[in-house]
Amino acid sequence: MNLVIVESPTKAKTIGKFLGKDYTVVSCYGHVRDLPKSKLGIDVEHEFEPQYVIPTRTRKTVTALKKEAAKSDTIILATDEDREGEAIAWHLMQALKLSGSDKKIERIVFHEITKSAIESALKSPRKLNDHMVDAQQARRVLDRLVGYKLSPFLWKKVAGGLSAGRVQSVAVRLIVDRETEIKNFKPKEYWTISANIGKQNDKEKDFEAQLFKIGNENLEKFSIENKESADKIVKKLETADYSVNEVEKKESSKNPLPPFITSTLQQEAAKRLRFSSKKTMVIAQQLYENGLITYMRTDSVNLSKESVESAKVWLTENLGEKYAIDTPRAFKAKSKLAQEAHEAIRPTNPGLSPENASVDNADGKKLYELIWQRFTASQMPQAKISSTTVTIEAMPKDKSEKKHFFKATGQAITFDGYLKVWPQKLEEREAPAVEKDEKLDLRSITPNQHMTEPPPRYSEATLIKTLEENGIGRPSTYAPTISTIQTRQYVIKEAGRFKPTEIGELVNKVLTEHFPDIVDIGFTARMEDELDDIAEGESGWQTIIGSFYKPFEKQLEEKYAEVSKDDFVKETTDEVCEKCGKPMAVKLGRFGKFLACTGFPDCKNTKRLEGSGTNKTAPRKTGVKCPTCSEGEIVERRVSRGRARGKIFWGCSRYPECKYASWERPEGVPEPEKNEEKEEPKEEE
Structure with a gap:
């Protein structure tokens, strides 16, 4: 008998359908061992040896797995193919005492849960990858050391119930720094000039043009600084002679984007579907376990030969040959550790279009459609675009003045290509129907005032993009990080954007001033690179942990002696306690500042401090x-x-x-307001 162990019941059920009576497929429900909750669980004096335990919640599962293992000749560990999956398989080996047993132990991996993929994996089992296990173990130990050592410091020096984390603290810092930028932003005035121009004797085809050049100098953003400067230019141009200086026509192509990796799926689902990163990953996990998409934690953009051939067949049969390409399009991964054997996130059956896919719920259908569209579009022809740029010369009556030049543009999609499947905002504008040297009439000219705007707060999409660009975290960490900083109430979402709470700003201040490495983007990115080196077998995990922990421990010891709680909050007030008559003082709790009676512990009266905590807005x-x-x-x-x-x-x-x-939006009430998405991440060319 063969025992196959996977992480979830859904995955077990799907795989069980593909295997015969000689196989029993069971679920271990994730990690069966972990570090203890009640203590550090790491022997810092002896090579940082983790002291793993079997938690109460997994004991029944481990007992059941041991019984199944005893009845089986071969144990097949079929957990996910990433570091977390490799570690789960290793913990199963330890918890079930499989090492050194007379059982045959096999490790299999697959990118999709399909009959062919499972059968192929069973034919080519491998050994556990110790380097991947070490990398996951190093991350777990590192995060435990930071959280378990630094959180008590925050409790003692700031307020109870606070916590710090290696990656979460950097994410909070990004959000706090952006908020500081917004608060300190000073708008700057600038002006542009637009003209409504038309053909002579034809008022039906007027068009708008923008002033972009005076003499030989192109205008910069702040070239026209104020109304006085703008009005002077307008006055000169109201009586100028207008003619077509140049008509430039250009054909261009627009390439489809690569298929999804974890980070881009989370970003696009946030932008298009308004899904949180956590929701996206939960739904993607369901789609994967039901055999509809490939593994959803990946930084590889590779595609299997079979999948691109299947896409070509579907495109040819459903959209016609002109929408299929002869040579499969390949993409290059940005991540240095993206493995060629891994694949991008794609449908397991490219021929299964969204309308024909059996997905249980509406959100699942939406995400499957997004994944299917992105993958299919990646194997379609470029979109063809025809652009026209008309340069208009304005010659003031005073010939000693410089010529002024306006620009008008038009754009048309001549072949939609991949855009037929992957809709993108691509504005089509009719080009002015004019010819070189043609005389034109000015209908009106308008000076337009503008003010620079502060950078927008981070959305989930832009935060994930920034974390990824800076090398912070990995595919498996983005969603948990964003979820954690909200659960800890260090940030809140306001109109779909992250805003730091008062306590989030304070914790960031403490860490930035006293533990700068913990919130340093470069330092955290280097730690991620070192974890990657462990996974590649280039570094030993205890060495990496030791190089971090020794200076960290020394710094922590110094800060306990150096830092006082009064450094952060020590404010007396004129407020008098209505219960005992003693003065009230400002204190700090996990939700922000509050008023407390100075007669504590005899008087335990507390009051809310107006304006403290989350920045309040009117209902x-x-x-x-x-x-x-x-x-x-x-x-x-x-x-x-x-x-x-x-x-x-x-x-x-x-x-x-x-x-x-x-909690539910009442009937007739409009949806909560959302900020304009004016600076969402731009899609790459």
């Missing part, structure tokens, strides 16, 4: 009458404290007289 009116009292109006509010802090709910404007409240 947003909806114009919908309250269904409970019919007098008030439903307003959109945010929870100001507790675990749901920052979450939107709807209540009555007459609160506390009317207690109506709902």
Whole structure:
């Protein structure tokens, strides 16, 4: 009998369908061993040896797996193909005491859960990859050392209940730094000049053009600084003679984007579907375990020969030969560690279009469609675009003045190519129907005032992109990191963008001032590279941990002696305790600042400090009458404290007289406002 062990019941069920009666497929429900919760669990004096335990929640599972293993001749470890999966397989070996047993132990990996992939994997088992196990173990130990050692420092010196993490602290720093940029931003004025121009004796085909050049000098953003300068130019050009200086036509091509890797899937799902990174990965996991897509934690853009051939067949049969390409398009991975044997995220059956795929829920259908579209588009022809640029010369009446030049453009898609499957915003504009040297008439000329804008707050998409670009984290860490910093209430989402809370800003201040390496982008990126080196067998994991821990431990010891809680909060107030008459003082808790009686512990009176905690905004009116009292109006509010802090709910404007409240958006109420996505990550060419 052969025992196949995988991580989840769904995965076990899907694989079980492909194997015969000689195989039993069971789930281990993820990691069966972990570091203890009640202590550090790492012997820092002896090579950082982890002291793993079998948690209470997994004991029944381990007992059941041991019974199944005892009945089997061959144990096949079929956990995921990444470092986490390799570590789970290694922990199974230890927990089930398989090393040195008379059982035949095999490790198999596959990129997709299909009959052919499973059969192929069973024919080519391999040994456990110790280097991958070491890399995962190093990450776990490193994160435990930082969290377990630094969090108590924050409890003692700042406030109870706080925590620090190696990658999460860098993510919070990015968000805090961006907020500081926004607060310190000073808008700067600049002007542009646009003209409405038309053909002589034909007012039906007027078009707009922008001033871009005066004499031989191209205008920069701040070339026209104020209204006075703009008005001078306008006055000169109101009576100028206009003619076509040049008509330039150009044909160009636009390439499709690579198929998804983990980070780009999370970014695109956030932009197009408004999914959080956590939601995206949960749904992608379901699609993978049900055999619909390949493995969803990857940084490889490679595609199998069979998949691109299958895509070509579907395109030829459904869209026609002109939408298929003869030579499969290959892409180059950005990550130095992306393995050629791994694949991008794609449908396991490229011929299974979204409308024909059996997906249980609406969100799953949306994500499958996104993955299918991106993959299919990657194997389609370029889009062909025809562009026209018209340069218009304006010659002032005063011939001593310089010529001014305006530009008008037009663009048309001559062949949609991959855009037929992967919709992208590509504005088509009719080109001005004019010829070189043709005389034109000025209809109107307008000076336009602009003000520079602060950088936008991070969305999930832009934060993941920034983390990836800076080498922070890996495919498996983006979603948990973003989820953690919200759960810890260091940041909240406001109109789809991340905003630091007061406590998030304070923790960042403490770490930045006293443990700069922990929140240093370059340092954290180098640590990620060193973890990659461990996975490649180029470095020993204990050596890497030791080089980090020794200076960190010394620094921590110094800071315990050096830093006082009063360094962060020591504010007296004129407020008097209404219970005992003693002065109230500002204290710091895990949700921000609050007022507490100085008579503590005899008097335990506390009060909320107005303006503290999450930056409050006025309730947003909806114009919908309250269904409970019919007098008030439903307003959109945010929870100001507790675990749901920052979450939107709807209540009555007459609160506390009317207690109506709902987590679900009431009928007739518009969706919560979202910021304009004016600086989302641009898709690569």
